[in-house]
Amino acid sequence: MSVPAANVLTTASTVPAAEVAGAGPGARGWLRSAEITIPGGIIVLLLFFCFIWPLVYPVPKPIGGSLLQVNLPLFAPGHIFGTDDVGNDIMSRILYGGRVSFEVAAGVQVIGLVVGGLLGMAAAYRGGWIEAVLMRILDVFIAFPSLVLVLAIADSLGPSEMHVIWALSAFSIPAFARVARAATLRLRDQPFVVAARLSGTKAWRIMFQHLVPNMAPQLLTFSLLGAGITILLEGGLDFLGYGIPPPTASWGNMIATGQQFISVYPDLVLVPSFFLLLTCICLNMMGDGLRARWGVR
Amino acid sequence: MSTSATVQPARWPGGAFLRRLASSPALRVSGRRLLSAIPVLWGVTLLAFLVMNALPGDAASALLGINATKAEIRAFSIKLHLNEPLWTRYGHWLAGVVTGNLGTSLASPQSVASILGQRLPVTLELVLFALIITLVVSVPVSVLCARRPGGVVDRLSLVLSMGSISIAPYVLALLAVIVFCVKWSVFPAIGYVPLSQGIGGNLHTMTLPSIILAVPLIGFYIRFLRADLVEQMQAEDYIVTARAKGVSEWRVLTRHALRNSFIGLLTVIGLNLATLIGATVIVEDIFSLPGIGYELLNAISNRNVPVVEGIVLVFGIAVVLANLLTDLLYGVLDPRIRHVRSRS
Numbered sequence: 212m213s214v215p216a217a218n219v220l221t222t223a224s225t226v227p228a229a230e231v232a233g234a235g236p237g238a239r240g241w242l243r244s245a246e247i248t249i250p251g252g253i254i255v256l257l258l259f260f261c262f263i264w265p266l267v268y269p270v271p272k273p274i275g276g277s278l279l280q281v282n283l284p285l286f287a288p289g290h291i292f293g294t295d296d297v298g299n300d301i302m303s304r305i306l307y308g309g310r311v312s313f314e315v316a317a318g319v320q321v322i323g324l325v326v327g328g329l330l331g332m333a334a335a336y337r338g339g340w341i342e343a344v345l346m347r348i349l350d351v352f353i354a355f356p357s358l359v360l361v362l363a364i365a366d367s368l369g370p371s372e373m374h375v376i377w378a379l380s381a382f383s384i385p386a387f388a389r390v391a392r393a394a395t396l397r398l399r400d401q402p403f404v405v406a407a408r409l410s411g412t413k414a415w416r417i418m419f420q421h422l423v424p425n426m427a428p429q430l431l432t433f434s435l436l437g438a439g440i441t442i443l444l445e446g447g448l449d450f451l452g453y454g455i456p457p458p459t460a461s462w463g464n465m466i467a468t469g470q471q472f473i474s475v476y477p478d479l480v481l482v483p484s485f486f487l488l489l490t491c492i493c494l495n496m497m498g499d500g501l502r503a504r505w506g507v508r
Numbered sequence: 509m510s511t512s513a514t515v516q517p518a519r520w521p522g523g524a525f526l527r528r529l530a531s532s533p534a535l536r537v538s539g540r541r542l543l544s545a546i547p548v549l550w551g552v553t554l555l556a557f558l559v560m561n562a563l564p565g566d567a568a569s570a571l572l573g574i575n576a577t578k579a580e581i582r583a584f585s586i587k588l589h590l591n592e593p594l595w596t597r598y599g600h601w602l603a604g605v606v607t608g609n610l611g612t613s614l615a616s617p618q619s620v621a622s623i624l625g626q627r628l629p630v631t632l633e634l635v636l637f638a639l640i641i642t643l644v645v646s647v648p649v650s651v652l653c654a655r656r657p658g659g660v661v662d663r664l665s666l667v668l669s670m671g672s673i674s675i676a677p678y679v680l681a682l683l684a685v686i687v688f689c690v691k692w693s694v695f696p697a698i699g700y701v702p703l704s705q706g707i708g709g710n711l712h713t714m715t716l717p718s719i720i721l722a723v724p725l726i727g728f729y730i731r732f733l734r735a736d737l738v739e740q741m742q743a744e745d746y747i748v749t750a751r752a753k754g755v756s757e758w759r760v761l762t763r764h765a766l767r768n769s770f771i772g773l774l775t776v777i778g779l780n781l782a783t784l785i786g787a788t789v790i791v792e793d794i795f796s797l798p799g800i801g802y803e804l805l806n807a808i809s810n811r812n813v814p815v816v817e818g819i820v821l822v823f824g825i826a827v828v829l830a831n832l833l834t835d836l837l838y839g840v841l842d843p844r845i846r847h848v849r850s851r852s
Contacts (some may be wrong), residue, residue: 256835301705314653345695347547347548348546348551350551351548351552351555353782354549354552354827354828355555355823356786356789356804358786358789358801359556359816359820360555360559362805363559363560363562364559365810366564416654442675443677446676446678446679450678451790466678466679466682473682473686477686480679480682484679484682484683487679488676491675495674496670499670
């Protein structure tokens, strides 16, 4: 990983993971690479439709549909993806459910990046007993069946979007801490860090001005891949009944309720599954593409 | 201290063997790792205890149901020792574990050890079966991919593996049930036949869940192995040497590069094992397999703390052992690592 290339990216490091779509200003050079721009474009499109489209276009409500229009097929007039078993418009539920998925993914990655990244970096830079204690605590979290923790947090706090974010952060914080620690250990004894230390730079300044810019690419690609996993896990929680409670739309609980009718109306499962798959593929491809581009391992 | 250690083997020849055994790097590494695992395992059980305690409701009210009166719940919770303070209960449990007693389930008179004995084989079989399927598919495919990077096989498998790591296991399970169980009825949708009642029936019930579990891993391993193989074939000195000796390209790939990749693959398997065991919960739930994950979901919703603790402990031990085994096998596969370790 070359230092100047990483420095260019420092401005991008504050942008939330899901929005680094290769389309911002100063990104002109990257646009050539279809490997990143196509999935990035799809993600931007999905974000646009989930967050902005319902504000500017009269999309039907995701709940409280008419019982007279139950289980309409795909491409029914007024309902592109049809309606579900209580007459809600599926397209609208996909859009509002997508909001949940993206919000959870972004929330979990940001919490992991900030808390886990800072912990891992500070511990590895300091070294000594702080690092030893932190690593043991992280080992506990890694050896702990994460699902127990997630189910327990979701169960004790009650089902809601914010609680799902807290629960899933239990995964992302140790993961980011490990990545940040490994990156810091690699950078700590590099000549430019040693030079900064010798010239009397304060520890926090070395961390934020020298270490953070250099590991930003690695943490960013990691958070893109993590966002995909988070979206799948969020769906899994919904599926087991510990996630977003049913009247609210989310892709996971759409699949979970749709599975009762799967042999009669497979669309109820297939449509949300398709969007889940599409989002995860795009996030994974972007993560991979950026990793290859930045030469991060 | 050191003088007595040097004198002793001269008097007693058996001591030399013991001393060699004690200075064996593999044994030393595993001893150190097992010792350092103890605080981790302790932390895991403490965390589980605190988390379970933070849950609303307790075993007494969960087991008696909504119709129980307050007096009944109170009497039952005294019987289960739930009225004692948190640390007393944890200390009691911990003292039991140290002496090899995992306690009894709150829901039935069964001991936790016998519950684990019943459930563990199912999950272990599922995990092993899934790992075998994964390796059998991903190793040959990634070798074929690495043979012609950018070729048809390579591109196709890249697309498929990207899809396989992006698909949600529960979606895959639903689709598989529709296709294989409802439409073609090749496999049963739910149910479990233990291995003792015939291997045919057992495989019949376990194949589909194992495949579901294996699919994301297959994609992941193919991507990992292929990247590793391609990188080696382009850069490494021993590959150049082998080619210069006139070894055929296929043989270089399978004998020289693939062998080296197994070290990396081993790490990945070791790291994955924890996630794989975690993933069994969803698969066991969908296919109603009486494994440890199914029991875990039940125990959490019944607030059956001893069972949750037992399962969490087993998970923790499995992860620790898997990591240890990975470390030891490194030395077997790569003499350089063995050498460095024995010198340090």
